[in-house]
Amino acid sequence: MSAGVLIVGAGQAAAQLAISLRQSGHDGVIRMIGDEPYAPYQRPPLSKAYLKEKASIETLLLRRDSYWTDHKVQLELGAPVAAVDLARKQVGLRDGRSVGYGTLVFATGTRARDLPLPGIALPGVFSLRKIDDVRRLRPALDDARRIVIVGGGYIGLEVAAVMRQEGREAVVVEAEDRVMKRVAGEVVSGFFDTLHRSRGADIRLRCRLASIDGDGRATGITLASGERIAADVVLVATGARANDDLAVAAGLQCEDGVVVDDLARSAPDVYAIGDCARFFSHRYGRKIRLECVQNAIDQAKTAADAIMGQAKPYDPVPWFWSDQYEIKLQITGLLDGFDACETIGDPAGGKFSVEYRKAGKLIAVDAINDGRAHMMGRRRIAAELPEIGAA
Numbered sequence: 001m002s003a004g005v006l007i008v009g010a011g012q013a014a015a016q017l018a019i020s021l022r023q024s025g026h027d028g029v030i031r032m033i034g035d036e037p038y039a040p041y042q043r044p045p046l047s048k049a050y051l052k053e054k055a056s057i058e059t060l061l062l063r064r065d066s067y068w069t070d071h072k073v074q075l076e077l078g079a080p081v082a083a084v085d086l087a088r089k090q091v092g093l094r095d096g097r098s099v100g101y102g103t104l105v106f107a108t109g110t111r112a113r114d115l116p117l118p119g120i121a122l123p124g125v126f127s128l129r130k131i132d133d134v135r136r137l138r139p140a141l142d143d144a145r146r147i148v149i150v151g152g153g154y155i156g157l158e159v160a161a162v163m164r165q166e167g168r169e170a171v172v173v174e175a176e177d178r179v180m181k182r183v184a185g186e187v188v189s190g191f192f193d194t195l196h197r198s199r200g201a202d203i204r205l206r207c208r209l210a211s212i213d214g215d216g217r218a219t220g221i222t223l224a225s226g227e228r229i230a231a232d233v234v235l236v237a238t239g240a241r242a243n244d245d246l247a248v249a250a251g252l253q254c255e256d257g258v259v260v261d262d263l264a265r266s267a268p269d270v271y272a273i274g275d276c277a278r279f280f281s282h283r284y285g286r287k288i289r290l291e292c293v294q295n296a297i298d299q300a301k302t303a304a305d306a307i308m309g310q311a312k313p314y315d316p317v318p319w320f321w322s323d324q325y326e327i328k329l330q331i332t333g334l335l336d337g338f339d340a341c342e343t344i345g346d347p348a349g350g351k352f353s354v355e356y357r358k359a360g361k362l363i364a365v366d367a368i369n370d371g372r373a374h375m376m377g378r379r380r381i382a383a384e385l386p387e388i389g390a391a
């Protein structure tokens, strides 16, 4: 058995890796070092139920504390890793300690993308990636009448839904010509646009932000057009970038994400999993970096298998969900250059799906309140876009 597995990061992928290693019989040291002060937790509720219901942190935890103790997984929390020395096989913590490893795994996730704009650092401007963000944001929302959300992606829209359900004014400012353009097709964007407007949100498309205004505290935003929108809270939800700085500094190949092979391996005895990893999708014919729970879990399982000497190449049909009001959106596959799409069901009835094809093959399915279409879509894409190694 190796000198031990050291996981940098203590999120969804890190947790799954440790769980899978123990399930596979790994009996060596497993150490997880995370910079947040919390045991591994699930992030999706942060913009959904956790934000809305103000539930306790315990409801987010992926395992009880006793699980980690019982399975001898060492958790070092609130301990940012500051450097990685691949030659010496050790990492340096910000507090000055050094820790050796046999196998190193990056599971460092993402952080909010920088938005270099005047006023971005003002109090009253928030992003939403972690528990501590919600703990700062929620009290500000409680006092807010109007919130401006910069970014009409799924996180921005989920928060807009929560705000409207609480009776607060929500303005969503989106630079593109439709909401959720990065993840969903036009019909689905149109459906959610209509949904949010019908519930009273103010959706502004093709709007670029020029500045966040305020003297000592954010009081609104100014658009590139010169229009000013007043707000008590500004939430910036304009996407994320990979936490790959440690890997870059260590000399590993990175392209907004640690580049890994089909076994989640970046270099001998070095792996990267989850949101921070970029890998080649044989099904879609390009390198991808995914930000979804499915990938965090499945790529962690791949790394666990590889560490245990049971190589099983990873080539997923990605999938993802978002909850907005009473609507569940489930997206499977990638919308890469589709040349045909078909809507099945009636969007006006609130239950439908959209299938996307490229050269006759099903490459993606967006399902709205239609779990069956989602599950079937996953199976059909897997069959039509054969994975690595399949004939």
Ligand SMILES: Cc1cc2nc3c(=O)[nH]c(=O)nc-3n(C[C@H](O)[C@H](O)[C@H](O)COP(=O)(O)OP(=O)(O)OC[C@H]3O[C@@H](n4cnc5c(N)ncnc54)[C@H](O)[C@@H]3O)c2cc1C
Pocket (backbone or CB within 6 Å): 008, 009, 010, 011, 012, 013, 014, 033, 034, 035, 036, 042, 043, 044, 045, 046, 047, 079, 080, 081, 082, 107, 108, 109, 110, 128, 129, 130, 155, 243, 246, 273, 274, 275, 276, 290, 291, 292, 293, 294, 296, 319, 320, 321, 322, 323
């Ligand atoms: C608000 C929100 C809503 C979401 N909703 C959905 C959804 O509905 N469906 C879905 O599929 N996905 C959703 N996601 C995405 C999903 O949560 C992520 O894909 C998943 O958490 C990725 O797991 P991970 O382990 O790769 O990264 P994370 O869970 O982000 O964990 C990475 C951890 O590493 C830590 N870290 C980073 N650098 C260091 C360092 N130098 N030293 C120590 N620790 C470090 C980070 O602080 C973090 O704690 C959502 C994400 C957010 C933020």
